[in-house]
Structure formats: C-alpha cells, structure tokens
Amino acid sequence: MNGVHDMGGMHGMGPIEHEKNEPVFHAPWEARAYALNRAMGAWGKWNIDASRHAKEVIPATEYLRMSYYEKWITGLVELMVEHGLVTRQEVASGKPATGAPKATPALTADAVARTLGVGAPTSRDVAVAPRFKVGQHVRARNIHPAGHTRLPRYARGKLGTIARDHGVFVFPDTNAHFLGEKPQHVYSVRFAARELWGEKAGRRDAVYIDLWDDHLEQA
Amino acid sequence: MVVVENGPKLHNIVVCTLCSCYPWPVLGLPPVWYKSAPYRSRAVIDPRGVLREFGLELAEDVEIRVWDSTAEVRYLVLPERPAGTEKMSEEELAALVSRDAMVGVAKVTAPQTGGKA
Numbered sequence: 001m002n003g004v005h006d007m008g009g010m011h012g013m014g015p016i017e018h019e020k021n022e023p024v025f026h027a028p029w030e031a032r033a034y035a036l037n038r039a040m041g042a043w044g045k046w047n048i049d050a051s052r053h054a055k056e057v058i059p060a061t062e063y064l065r066m067s068y069y070e071k072w073i074t075g076l077v078e079l080m081v082e083h084g085l086v087t088r089q090e091v092a093s094g095k096p097a098t099g100a101p102k103a104t105p106a107l108t109a110d111a112v113a114r115t116l117g118v119g120a121p122t123s124r125d126v127a128v129a130p131r132f133k134v135g136q137h138v139r140a141r142n143i144h145p146a147g148h149t150r151l152p153r154y155a156r157g158k159l160g161t162i163a164r165d166h167g168v169f170v171f172p173d174t175n176a177h178f179l180g181e182k183p184q185h186v187y188s189v190r191f192a193a194r195e196l197w198g199e200k201a202g203r204r205d206a207v208y209i210d211l212w213d214d215h216l217e218q219a
Numbered sequence: 220m221v222v223v224e225n226g227p228k229l230h231n232i233v234v235c236t237l238c239s240c241y242p243w244p245v246l247g248l249p250p251v252w253y254k255s256a257p258y259r260s261r262a263v264i265d266p267r268g269v270l271r272e273f274g275l276e277l278a279e280d281v282e283i284r285v286w287d288s289t290a291e292v293r294y295l296v297l298p299e300r301p302a303g304t305e306k307m308s309e310e311e312l313a314a315l316v317s318r319d320a321m322v323g324v325a326k327v328t329a330p331q332t333g334g335k336a
Contacts, residue, residue: 006236008237009236016257017255022251064256152237152287197264202266205266205282205283209287
C-alpha cells in the first residue's frame with residue numbers, strides 16, 4: 001500500500017535525534033510491549049509479514065504521531081482481535097472474559113529462550129529457478145498494490161542491476177495476507193543514486209534494495 | 220547476514236525505509252533514531268546530509284552505498300581500520316568498534332592517546 005510507512009525519499013520529517021547513551025527501553029511499558037509482541041507471536045496465528053502490515057494500516061496521522069512501541073501495541077491488538085485471541089471488550093477492560101482462549105501449554109518464563117530464540121526463518125529450501133542473473137539489468141515494476149508490499153515506492157519504475165542472489169524466500173506481499181508463501185528468489189538490486197533521485201545525487205552513489213522476482217521485470 | 224566492508228573510497232550505511240529491520244542478533248534492539256521517520260526518509264535520498272548530522276563528512280570521491288533492508292537479509296557494516304592501529308590486538312581493535320560504526324553512521328577512530336597499548 002502507498003502508506004506513510006513507505007517513507008524513503010520523503011522530506012519534512014525533521015532532524016535526526018541521536019540520543020547519547022540511549023537505554024534499550026525508555027519506560028517499563030515499552031519492554032512489556034516488546035515482550036507481549038514476541039509472546040503473542042508464539043501462538044503462530046500470524047507471520048512477520050502480517051505483523052508488519054498491521055502497523056502499516058494504522059491511519060497515517062496516527063502512524064506519524066505514535067512512538068515505535070505504541071505502533072507495536074496497536075498492531076498487536078488488531079492482530080489479536082482479528083484472530084480471535086481477545087475481544088475489544090477485553091482490551092478495554094483489561095480483564096479476560098470467561099472462556100477466553102489460553103495458550104496450551106502456557107508460555108512459561110523458562111521456555112521463553114527456547115521458544116523465541118529460534119525465530120521463524122523465512123528462507124525456503126525449495127528448487128525455484130531464479131528469473132534473473134547477477135549482472136543483469138532489471139526494472140522495478142511500476143505497481144501500486146493496496147495491500148502489503150516490500151517494493152518501496154521510490155524504486156518503482158526505476159532501472160537497476162542484480163548485484164547478488166540471496167536465494168529463495170517467502171514472498172511477503174502474499175504471505176502478509178495469508179495468500180500463500182509463494183517462495184521465490186530475492187536479489188540485492190543496485191540502483192544508481194542518480195537513477196532514483198536525479199542529477200543532484202552523487203555520481204558514484206547507489207542504493208541497494210532487496211527485491212523479489214515478482215517485483216522485477218526485464219529491462 | 221551480509222557484511223559490507225568500508226574502504227578509503229567506499230562507505231556503507233544501513234537503513235530500513237519501510238519499517239525497522241536491523242541486525243538484532245548482533246547489535247540488539249535498534250536505537251530510536253534508526254526507527255524514526257527522519258532517518259528512514261532521508262538515508263536513501265540524502266546519505267551525505269544524514270552522515271553530516273552524525274558528524275561524519277565524506278569526501279565527494281567516496282562512493283556511498285545505502286542498504287535498504289527490505290527483506291529478511293540483515294546488513295552489518297565492517298568499518299575501515301583506522302590508521303595507527305597496526306600494533307593493536309584483536310581485542311583492543313574490537314573495543315574501538317561502536318554500534319553506530321556497524322550501522323554505517325560513524326567511523327572507527329584510533330584512540331587519541333595512541334601508542335599507549
């Protein structure tokens with residue numbers, strides 16, 4: 001979707017605030033928001049792509065106003081409601097309703113490292129032929145899907161060169177919507193800064209973007 | 220994980236314009252600035268300006284490569300070894316490397332006191 005989360009190349013976002021000796025969390029609730037997200041992900045009801053998309057659909061004005069972990073909690077609540085883990089009434093009251101779903105077995109503290117440490121790899125060991133070769137010229141497709149996509153707006157329609165083939169991965173654009181993993185090759189594609197941003201960009205500079213077969217066409 | 224190496228004429232910088240992808244297993248959770256709109260929006264269009272805000276001025280003939288982490292591949296910058304560190308041990312060198320240098324918004328500098336080791 002052409003959302004405000006897709007902000008590469010935008011102006012007007014202000015200066016970068018580089019905090020010295022920054023703590024990992026700025027308040028205890030942030031650590032809780034982080035832990036909740038990881039623990040709820042362990043139910044296996046959704047995937048990382050759906051989880052990213054849940055934050056992208058936060059209305060633009062809210063998205064820009066919210067802090068990082070506010071977005072995490074907002075996205076998480078939507079996923080939990082959508083997948084029947086909580087009701088909005090439970091979220092509002094902070095109390096579980098009678099018969100609310102419970103994880104079995106419950107995720108106990110001693111199981112956290114074992115369960116969450118392994119993550120959920122998105123590379124796939126399947127024989128899918130690559131559509132492009134290293135060194136080949138490609139064009140990022142000029143597409144504007146209304147759903148989740150990992151093809152940033154600033155690259156669409158632009159010419160690049162395949163710099164590296166990373167192998168086969170799940171395709172987030174379908175996986176985020178539970179429309180299948182559609183495993184395919186992911187490439188690091190080199191785009192000259194001038195191709196993306198025009199004559200004022202550095203002559204030698206480049207942006208490398210990881211893109212899937214379905215994001216690219218022959219140039 | 221892909222490690223990209225800096226050199227005298229090449230500087231790498233990592234960003235995630237779409238969300239906040241970052242090499243967690245190595246660097247831990249990302250700092251707020253990395254996840255913020257100003258960094259995410261400008262790193263790709265104005266890397267020199269962004270680096271200047273971090274106090275790093277690069278010469279015009281240095282190629283800048285910006286790595287936009289749009290997939291599950293994570294990028295880590297291998298900083299350029301600073302001059303005057305030839306006699307330092309691996310441990311001493313490791314102590315000079317900062318998180319910011321591995322994201323690509325800082326260089327690694329030799330200790331001012333030089334030769335103390």
